[in-house]
Amino acid sequence: MKSRKPSLERISPAFGSSFLVRRYSESCENELANWHFHPEMELIYVNGGSGKRHIGKHLGYFNDGDLVLMGSFLPHYGFTNRLTGNRSETVIQMREDFLGAEFFQLPEMNAIRKLFALAKKGIAFHGDAKKRIGDKIEALTWLDQYDRLLGLLAVLKELALTEDYEVLNAEGVAMAVDLQDNDRMNAVYQYIRENFKEHISLDEISDEVSMTVPAFCRYFKKISRKTFTKFVNEYRVVHASKLLAESSMSITEISFESGFNNFSHFNKLFKEFTGKSPSAYRNEFKKIIVQED
Template sequence: MKIQKEIIEFEKDKSFKLFSPSLKNCFFWHYHPEIELVYVEASKGIRHVGKDISSFVDSDLLLIGSNVPHLNFDYGIQTECKQLVLQMRENFLHDLILSIPEFETIKKLLEKSHLGLSFSGKTKQTVVEKLHSIKDKNTFESLIGLMEILQILAHSTEVKELNSEDTRIKWFLNDKIRMGTIYSYIHENYDKKPNVNEIAQTVSLSTPAFCRYFKKQTNMTFTDFVNNYRINQAQIFLLKDYSVTEVCFHVGFESLSYFNKLFKHHTGKTPSEFKKKHLSNIVESI
């Protein structure tokens, strides 16, 4: 579960690549020096960018800066999933953007991308349309299209910063290796009873020290994080048409009423409401 450095290869004489990867069943926690723009379309998924671990519904558009650790966004998705990933060469910012005054706003956007930026609304819709349109264009036209996309993102107000501090790999590599062990433990035990004393011992910390460390890394207590993970997994199982009761016990809750209450707190809907809405959307799209 250690974080991996992804080696990205580009075609000769191309500054970026645009493709549609599929790693649904692979937990690929990685980083790379290339700045990345990701669009993922699915009924429900999890995003893990830097320290931020949150969920998205329907779709997400993210700009991820150089050397920011992130999980593949199709991980664990059991329904139909579409992805577009655009990766820019490591020297893209330095060679093309920095030297041109007219690109000042784009420069600021790319410099801020180390926080992980999620775009919504009209911005997301317009950018996704342009991503599809540049797929089949020649090299020069596609580059111009990319600059237009970056300009749109740079001027957008429909943006959320996922992290409040620098989470690039050089800043917290050792901590993230330890977090990989913790994340693996939670993933393997969320449906049972994850034991804070057991995982603290695994990463060679006392329980109080582990709790302080975990809260600093995730801005959540261990219990809150596990429950958040359970709710994310519950949404995936609901979309596979399990009953609410089945899902409740399948993800490790012992009380149906508590599961319903916590689910609504996290998603704004009861499990039944969530299932009805999103399963009907899936049926309508078929």
């Protein structure tokens, strides 16, 4: 199997700007949909749509858009692709010291400084905050450089003050700091993404990265804080949750389509990971859709 190398994204703000703002539409796909990282922090607002979220060692599913803040060197996949139905994606990339080494040390910046520290673990924002702040993020693309900077500071203030958020990467593992580790983990992730519907043995995945099984198991747990089997099962559950929300397939069909060859085992793992049975998850999702309509 040929694995893509991890991509170190080199970010260059426009002339006269200290940070970068870009917007992708559904007809213009984010070219960095692969596993990549960069020294800049990244704030992403996905306006509408649903799909899988893969940031660091976090795997999740988002619906009705997403608003995420990620710290430096936290590896992630691009969010916009043909499968999610996203209407647009706005991305802001900035260094932690983009306004100078001392600016965010000012007492007035205390809340934002704490936000930046928490972003090293990855943060997803929900509820009213997601749409309200997301609209302001999209509006930045139309402002001149001065007003865009003031607008960004206002956005960061709102993000810092809202309580409607969750931490995604609880242990705060920024795996991309070590390029060799990132190379290996990228190969592992790519293999899982392409083969999760089939049984993946420890022998074959260890061989994929030229390691012995014991060495691979120790290595993977050290980097991801999970066993390989647990990680693959979580990936399968995330895929199943997407199918439960978006398809009319039966739960049994979804179980096998997601790589589980034992239906009762699927039910057990799904409930452990989400706190709900597959049927309860689907019913709850349908209620949300009805309320939105």
